[in-house]
Amino acid sequence: MAFSERASRLKSSLIREILAAAQRPQVMSFAGGLPAEAMLPKVDWADMPTSMGQYGMSEGEPALREALAAEARALGVPCEASQVLVVSGSQQTLDLAAKLYIDKGTEILLEAPTYLAALQIFQLFGADCITVPLEADGPDLSKLRSRLEQHKPAFIYLIPTFQNPSAVRYSEAKRDAVAALLDEFGVTLIEDEPYRELTFDGGSATPIVSRLRKSSWIYTGTVSKTLLPGLRVGYLIASPDLFPHLLKLKQSADLHTNRVGQWQALQWIGSEKYQQHLSELRDFYRVRRDAFESALQTHFSDLADWQVPQGGLFFWLALKQPLDTRTLMQAALAADVAFMPGEPFFPEPDEHHGHLRLNFSHIDPQRLDEGLKRLAAVVRQARATDAA
Template sequence: MLSQRTARLTSSLIRDILAAAQRPGMISFAGGLPASETLALPRLEDVPDGVMQYGPSEGEPALREAVAERARAMGMRCDASQVLILTGSQQGIDLVSKLLIDPGTPVLLEAPTYLAALQSFQFFGADCRSVALGEHGPDLDALRAGLAAKPAFAYLIPTFQNPSGRCYDAAHRDATAEALDAQQVLLVEDDPYRELVYDEACERTPLCARLTRAPWIYLGSFSKTLAPGLRVGYLIASPELFPYLLKLKQAADLHSNRLSQWLVLSQLQGDFAGHLARLRTLYRERRDQMHAALSEQLGEAASWQCPPGGLFFWLQLNTPGIDTRTLLPEAMARGLAFMPGEPFFPNAPAAVSAMRLNFSHSDPASLRQGVRLLAELLHEQQEG
């Protein structure tokens, strides 16, 4: 009765963690949730006539135009005809999977990488090959070798990566774009965190803006800057790919929610720059609080890079061989949820002794208390 690919549906563990993380009293470092107090409900009185009717599959023209304008300001050569408004950028990952993956299709990605992209690619049967991600970008020799093997596409998150928080520096951006151009491999660049920048020195120009020969699909989102519940994201694609993506979008859901699109547009036309500045200030403070708490309590037990942007710390335990999944039941029993490292790897090594910690969603007291709980657990583990 069920399709063969249904057997490749993975990971109830993640859904279980995220569901449990919502329990009252639980401190959650697990999801990638914005701070609730930043999610103001906009005024609905001004909703224009017609928004409740069916709309264009490409998205609202004014929103497509606004997205293209912002992309050009980031250095991308594009116009509104290349913009497809999506029901969350997650839909872009689904459409890319449908467009490009048959069972056995090779796909190149970073390790670790965004787990829901991995799930989608694997669901469609991709042969996921990975390149290790260093502090300033991917291992370039491995990347060049991976691209020379001609994957159908490379899926990369160069700016404030999920889960690692890392940001490619200019040299890695140039070298990666050059390698993609040399092999003419399609780049799928996922960029939902770019506006959440805390250290201004970061180079953030998209890789897509640097390509001269390779085709590309750029994914963006308003989930992390406005509200994930609106479910509005977008893709911008090389002109030759756009008609296929549009047909797949039509088949998936006709078009994205028009009320949400209108709400996003009205925020972009208001003081969006001021909103982003406030968000950055709040999240920079929370990042610094988590960094301070980790340094105080876990300096001996774990290593991490203080993320220059985005929503996550990626913690590597100094004692190898501990699979962080095994710590989770006890952590949750004590009131703390985190995301173990294993689901972020396509071919995970036996024990992944890393974990992802979100800092945007917890207030300062919860950040401190959560790190204290984690430190207790890890110290007990080391002593035991």
């Protein structure tokens, strides 16, 4: 069997295994990043024209591209509809970017921690992953500068608004500073914003791409966290120098994104009913976030430290006594609790023990307290064994 060199880097996905285990109905899962079932909006298909069944354009539906560009401009991103590419979920943006930029040994710059499925596809293509540590308000700027002085990354990949997994939201000052550094060193920015609309305190700074003056950029978003992930409709907006390449890569990946989902997304983007839905979603998740925080205080205050997330879907816990959290998985699942170990969110997992990513949006509130109680018991048991 002669596979590609690339295929030797195909890892068994820990996420897949955890999510599969978490399917069992008795499992209390803090593992995935799933929207709450109850908050999936009812959608209507009756008015969809038959023509949506025909082949479409690789760029995406023209009206949807216009609507997405208008939304992005309202956020401060200077763009035209011609820069918008509809993709099959924003995961596809990462696939297209990997193809455009990464050969074996290509250096790229990432936050530590970073989104694990981004890490997987970048590493699959052979990237050499340089990282910059995250602080509570964004990256460590002096470390970012030194990385840029010492390396020539093909791009930097950032999730500045309610980062997955850390929930960090970059401050205004750090957004400006990051943009200035990228312009200074001429580094392309890929800015991933799936969680922007899930803000619980009303605030969210404008995207970093809107602060760039020179560097190339790709901004990517999705309707998966706010409308329906099952539609698989995301988008990217790229600086004009990058767009034609990404379009060709999109065409060769899957011709175009499904038009049925695009049509449905268009019924919502920019509409009053979408604003209404987003507002309800924020209220709903804020209540869940608060309940989660309260249960965490009860069960984890002696075990871990964390920041209360102001948006997104996750708490990111740092254990006071670090251990390899991957070793907790089996005991947790035996207790019918699933969580996401923190190690796979780093390119060097063995150098970053002791974090847990806990999703607060999906769990049934009735089972929240029991779930965290059991998870805390698993951690306590492991500590005791460690100490023995």
